[in-house]
Amino acid sequence: MIVRISGEGQFELPDEDADRLNDLDNRAVAAVEEGDERTFQELFDEMLDLVTSDGSPLNNEELVESDVILPPRDISFAEAEGEFTGEGLIPD
Amino acid sequence: MPGLGGRMSTVIKAKISRILDRTEDPSETLDYGYQKQVELLQNVKKGIADVVTSKKRLQMQSSKLEQQVVKLDTQARQALSQGREDLARAALERKTVAQTELQSLDQQVTELEGQQEQLTENEKKLRAKIEAFRTKKEVIKAQYSAAEAQVKISEAAHGVGEEMADVGLAIQRAEDKTEQMKARAGAVEELEAAGTFEDITQLGPGQDDIDRELAQLGAGAQVDDELAKMKAELGSGGGESPALEEGKKEGSA
Numbered sequence: 124m125i126v127r128i129s130g131e132g133q134f135e136l137p138d139e140d141a142d143r144l145n146d147l148d149n150r151a152v153a154a155v156e157e158g159d160e161r162t163f164q165e166l167f168d169e170m171l172d173l174v175t176s177d178g179s180p181l182n183n184e185e186l187v188e189s190d191v192i193l194p195p196r197d198i199s200f201a202e203a204e205g206e207f208t209g210e211g212l213i214p215d
Numbered sequence: 216m217p218g219l220g221g222r223m224s225t226v227i228k229a230k231i232s233r234i235l236d237r238t239e240d241p242s243e244t245l246d247y248g249y250q251k252q253v254e255l256l257q258n259v260k261k262g263i264a265d266v267v268t269s270k271k272r273l274q275m276q277s278s279k280l281e282q283q284v285v286k287l288d289t290q291a292r293q294a295l296s297q298g299r300e301d302l303a304r305a306a307l308e309r310k311t312v313a314q315t316e317l318q319s320l321d322q323q324v325t326e327l328e329g330q331q332e333q334l335t336e337n338e339k340k341l342r343a344k345i346e347a348f349r350t351k352k353e354v355i356k357a358q359y360s361a362a363e364a365q366v367k368i369s370e371a372a373h374g375v376g377e378e379m380a381d382v383g384l385a386i387q388r389a390e391d392k393t394e395q396m397k398a399r400a401g402a403v404e405e406l407e408a409a410g411t412f413e414d415i416t417q418l419g420p421g422q423d424d425i426d427r428e429l430a431q432l433g434a435g436a437q438v439d440d441e442l443a444k445m446k447a448e449l450g451s452g453g454g455e456s457p458a459l460e461e462g463k464k465e466g467s468a
Contacts, residue, residue, distance in 0.1 A: 127377070127381065129227060129231075129381055129384060129385070130333055130337070130381065130384070130385045130388075131333075132340060148222065148223045148224055149222070151223055152222045152223050183339075183340050183343035183344055183347070184343060184344070184346075184347035185347075185374070186344060186347060186348055186351060186370075186371040186372075186374030186375055187370075187374045188370075188373050188374055188377050189228075189377060191224040191228075192224050192227045192228045192231055192377075192381075193223070193224060193227065194223065194227050195384075195385070195388065206223075206226050206227070206230075207222055207223055207226055
């Protein structure tokens with residue numbers, strides 16, 4: 124499974140991590156919807172940790188699309204709220 | 216990928232592909248050849264240059280504020296040695312505000328430095344990917360039938376396309392941040408020019424009047440402390456001068 128951390132690059136992760144990542148992702152979005160900044164930050168940090176510790180960085184020469192793209196590491200809670208609440212897809 | 220319907224990644228993926236849609240088909244962009252790729256990389260370079268410009272401006276402001284802090288400190292000492300505690304207090308109050316502002320400026324400079332580094336890294340990655348695409352395309356063409364080659368090349372182009380879109384997102388974010396900083400820096404400069412520097416506490420985003428009053432209380436305590444320290448210093452070194460009656464020196468200010 125290929126995961127991109129936006130602004131940082133792509134990582135190759137074992138497929139078994141997909142479920143864990145997905146679970147964290149859903150809980151992170153739920154935290155955003157509840158306005159719980161601390162929980163969101165914890166879950167998001169956990170996701171980033173999972174990707175960087177379990178995954179290995181992809182070579183710059185590899186030309187593949189990612190299966191999953193995570194937001195930039197420095198995303199603010201306000202930005203996350205704008206992106207992930209309600210219907211999810213907020214037009215730019 | 217099965218099971219990955221997580222909304223966060225889906226939303227970001229959608230965002231990336233929207234950016235991608237705004238640009239031309241990546242395989243075409245890359246096929247246009249050198250000219251297009253140079254344009255693309257120049258865009259990233261421009262983004263980096265903008266960040267550097269903002270950083271320089273903030274650094275200049277920061278050194279101006281540093282001078283101001285020194286000047287206000289000197290003024291406070293002078294005022295106190297002339298027995299003008301009111302003036303000394305005013306100078307110290309401004310000094311506290313300037314110091315707070317200085318801290319936030321320094322933090323912003325650090326932030327921009329990080330951003331500059333990241334964009335530089337992004338540019339390097341994108342350059343490597345474009346280069347790899349060029350090589351890979353030739354290899355694919357030589358190895359596969361025309362129809363298969365087209366599929367493979369398009370896949371590879373999408374890999375590069377995602378990178379291009381991600382870099383686009385990074386530049387956009389960097390620009391948004393520098394815009395915010397520019398606006399704030401501009402407001403600080405205007406206030407300085409207008410001589411209402413002490414109102415700077417009102418600039419904080421999302422602050423209400425209670426925040427402001429609390430900040431002023433905090434600043435007040437700091438000013439009291441500094442004033443006491445200065446008095447002690449002057450008292451031990453200077454001898455009789457602190458005994459001057461208040462108000463008598465009004466004319467010399």
